Amino acid sequence: MNDHETGRPAPVPDPRKAATDPFVEHRRLLFGTAYHMLGSVVDAEDILQDAWLKWHAVDQELVEHPKAYLVRTVTNLALNRLTSARAVRETYVGPWLPEPLITPSNAVEETEMAETVSTAMLVVLETLNPTERVVFVLRDVFGYSYAEIGGFLDRPAATVRQISRRARSHVQARRPRFEADDEARQEVTERFMAACHGGDLNALMELLAPEVTLWNDGGGIVTAARRPLHGPDHVARWILGVMAKPLSAGIRLEPAVVNGELSVVGMMGDDLVGALTYDIHDGRIENIRFQVNPRKLNGIQAAGATDSPTPNTKGPR
Template structure:
């Protein structure tokens, strides 16, 4: 898999070794910050490029705290892009979902990347204002102090505390329910894959919660459901219908760890054509998010698109 968190600075800047080393030291944190703020792997990579250019051109002797400077730079670049991205989503075709990111099975043992939030949480974060999202991510995900965040955003510490409290309350009210441990989640994932491959409607319906909802993001580029699907019967029949299409003959469903959770990817050859993430509550699957927009799949590839 391409490690998006290990994005390298421009080769043109290599002569400045200290500058490169400092940036590389913090790049996982910087990528995680940008990704959690934007929900986009591609945009996060662009932000890192922009941040590198700013860092490489600054007088490093005047920067007392490089880590704080870099996080501040990435945060503000991401906030600018988030504002423009939300305007574009008003004309987005069909449901909008964040870009999935395949993470290592032992992601919990990594440092900053262990804090990459679930796809479900990224959807919840979309309901916050850009400033609320920045404060929540920096405080709740990466553990920065209110004073530090105030410095990043040019806001008084007291104001940041108020924003943090409001954002936390908002997220808690909308946080998806889930109660499955890793072993249970993996078992349900395996049964889901078997039911889809076997075309077993009853087995698939038995895995779905009574209030299951499926969102499918094709971005108007590939065929996808343009409205949410509701209920076990509707969702199961739609999923099996997709699997039964001639164009799906070569598709394999495989387990993968996406945004730190056991999930499913659709694979043709060596190329991953979609990611399916979901919540599990009381032993059943609910809130299914099916990402198939080819422009949003860079974060789940292992070898890249063979046609590129």
């Protein structure tokens, strides 16, 4: 870990004090907050590094509420990162998709996790302006009060309430409304992988909804569709075409829980080369989000290793 301002290695915390360090205690919450706000594992870890430096630069004896101080720090760092990221994404090559996060297998049963950290939801959150996104995440995902959020952002609670109402309305109008139980999702996933491995166009088309759309994020680094693909025939032929390319030889598809939902990842040996998430409606795949940008896949990590998000399952306080 390096100090961003000096370039020198950041001080390493005393292992004897780590167990009582509020930053260590609340790291899962801090990572979850940053990841929900940014949609990127790498950016979330950068935010945590900056927050750690700030935390250890203050007189902690004077911090009355360490958890609130840390959440406020992460919130404002993420808000600054979101504001600058909007300009960068305007010149992004092809569709932009969030950075996937591999989550534990039991997370597929955690409805709250799947709803708040799913790739589909992160795509919706991307349509909010930075302040709306921050307020929505703090209020609707982690359950902070309007007064608490106002304290984090230095805004009146009444203003935060208005922002929250606007953000929630926007999200509800755009959030995915597709549901599939674990058994149905597993069946569709297995059939999808079998059709892709077997090059079976008809079987693959039968799995795709008539209005299916595929978004493919290569970031201009690897070959990817630069515009969304629509319709079963177009989408199925494109997927099988990718699987048939010489560069794809040796790629195997495997089931994995990505962002809280059973999904599919592409592996080349031990290397992850793609993450594919999708919505299922009436037993068919409705939306497909295919992440192949290597810079985003480099940051994919197991939730247990990164202390990934644990949203508040009790709702707003």
